[in-house]
Amino acid sequence: MRVDEVYVAFLFAVFGIFIAALSIGIIPWKPSFVIGCGLVIVGLGIGGYCFLTRDVKFYLTWCFILTITGLASISWEFINPMFWIGILITILALVFLIPSRR
Numbered sequence: 027m028r029v030d031e032v033y034v035a036f037l038f039a040v041f042g043i044f045i046a047a048l049s050i051g052i053i054p055w056k057p058s059f060v061i062g063c064g065l066v067i068v069g070l071g072i073g074g075y076c077f078l079t080r081d082v083k084f085y086l087t088w089c090f091i092l093t094i095t096g097l098a099s100i101s102w103e104f105i106n107p108m109f110w111i112g113i114l115i116t117i118l119a120l121v122f123l124i125p126s127r128r
Contacts, residue, residue: 063100
């Protein structure tokens, strides 16, 4: 098996565990929380995948965008989403400083 196939299988397994935990009540059923958890899972998955490819900046950028959007969706009731937007802009500025491999 290729690394890509193993990685996608692992990501599906994590989503399966997430759906199972959601269905038995471990994770509360609130739409913003469910969408946020899904975005965080996909974002962290893309973050792990970025180290397996040559396009590190592209995948790392999408990792942070999805993960921080998910965190803002999860915590919008007690943390101002503008805080997460400020963190996202700061992190993206640092990611853009990473030299390209061209």
